[in-house]
Amino acid sequence: MPTKAKGPSQRQLRAGELVRRVLVEILAGASLRDPALQGVSITITEVRTSPDLKHATVYCAPLMGTSGVDMEDVIAGLKRSSSFLRGRLGREMETKFTPRLHFLADTTFDTASEMNALLSQPAVKRDLRRGEEE
Template identity: 30%
Template sequence: MAKIRTGRVGEQIKKELSQLIQTEMKDPRIGFITVTGVDVTNDLSQAKIYLSVLGDDEQKAASLKGLEKASGFLRSELGKRIRLRHVPELIFKFDDSIAYGSHIEKLLTEIVDREEK
């Protein structure tokens, strides 16, 4: 039963957080960010937010710093939008699965091109 609730809370946090980042954040360090996933602990004390950032490593680091500085604002806004007794602590992490998938796709197309020649 608890896993169902944490899943629902995680999906709601993902939805609201992506909307907050796109519309409410005014920090110029934060670039184009996509929230790819949210893992919430069973007691709802922490939420790991997985992000995909468009840009190079320098832009990724700047975006992460900007989000960590704004975590208090994001938690308070989440508390207003999602009615929870305690809003989870937000921990931001990079999700490299999209970049890894595109790298694998590129390698596969190179192999197909070599076989056709």
């Protein structure tokens, strides 16, 4: 009998949201020295924590979309700044452990805009209307 994959626990979800909110405040208020992060507005879309809350995967995207911003450079800059961010996170949060931060680019906005572009093509609209009529 196959086992069902369990989602994150309520504890993991609460901790991830707490880390996300605090990181947003830190990034909004702190001026990071890394050149890849200078003048770039970053949004933290989601934080997923490990079951023991010692690791956090941080999904981020540029605030104004990906135009003119090399997301690989931004992620590399965030990785270089992760010890500073973790230190600030530890001072702001009241938790037993401060999680190690792992940064990844969030591509869901790009995927959604690609889907919208596909669905707005005339041939696709025509096929969708034909399916509704049947």
